[in-house]
Amino acid sequence: RNTVNILGIPVDNVSMGEALDIVKGFLNEDMVHTVYTPNSEIMMAAQRDPELKEILCEADLLVPDGAGVVLASKINGCPLKERVAGFDLTNLLFVDKSAENIKFFFLGGKPGVAEEAYKNLLERKININVSGIRDGYFSKDEEEEIIRQINNSNADVLLVALGAPKQEKWIHANKKRLKVKICIGVGGTFDVLSG
Template sequence: MTDTLPPRLLFGLEVDPVTLPEVVAMAEEAISTRRRLLIGVVNAAKVAKLKADQVLRDSLLECDVLLADGQSVVWASRILRRPLPERVTGIDLFESLLALADRQRLRVYLLGATPAVLSRVEQEIATRYPGAVVAGSCDGYYRPEEAAWVALAIAGAHPDMLFLGMTTPRKEIFLARYGDQLDVPVLHGVGGSFDVLAGVTRRAPLAWQRHGLEWAYRVLQEPRRLWRRYLVTNSAFLVLVAAELLHPRRAYPRPLRPGTPHHHRRAS
């Protein structure tokens, strides 16, 4: 795997100090060697939930590479003197991996969202990334008893990359139960990126993104639903940064799953 700096220990997690091109290079190498690269992202909301939410915590610890999706995490890393080079958002990585698939005619599988959104995503990929091969897709509204069939369909499609547009904990439960059976090198939980690519959700303007204000842009779009959530989350995150300054949290132990390879991670 591509040589990178050791992970930074932040809030008990080993976050990789990598740039977007470096992650794409990791994915390209994983595909060429058919070695698993499970990609995870962390932001202020996830940091605030870490201690109480074991499913979320274990899912992040299980990842082969863990990225700072939120600008607040990058800022915190610098305050804590364990700096990360940049923010790597789920949507930017999703689009960069689709561009890689376009260049190399790689096979991708899409799992999640509504049938209508999924159809729009496939149309956008065909238009913007014509070299990418959509090996298959399944919306996120299958019944629990159909999960095994979904896993078989993914494995049978032989994709190089699997993009999961599902919420926590459904995504984590699916990967924990069926991940070893899928034989997919690159697995990336893209969150709401399907909605963004389909044009259902608008991203904040670049100026807002640069200043770490995408959360505020989302609140402006849905104030009644989101203002309280972000107030609580952002306040909790600030408290956790202060606590980390005074008493850095030791690394959470990674869950061990026999037979699943991980690249070596050493926090600094």
């Protein structure tokens, strides 16, 4: 992996196209992969939160979602290729040719928002395969059932929109129990797609 160290966290030095290829490569491996796209706010938060820092350091793909992170890399003298926003990466995966073989699970957002996002995608003729949807407002007691719902759906890619750093912590805590191939923290993506 070609990474650039920013505030003690190895960020992948990849273009958007390379990030997409890496994500698609994860689909061919039988294990759970984690993809996070921190902005500078989260990189800063990780300095005060050792657990978050560890989670970001352990990501299988960590790309900079924000001009601030790219700027920091330039100031450090090891420039990152470009900003790779989670929203853009996710949308590129939706329209990629390989997407017809991918089952997505949408987790997060207010009740009804992810359903609306999916509906809007279909209306725009982006015919992705969504095998399950669940809103992001649940209690600890409901987690077991949510994990079961995700695993029973046979999803390949789990999009988790609980906001950062909640989504990164949730993915990390549940990674071992999930049967998906990729978990991506996608922040406010469903809100944008539903609008």
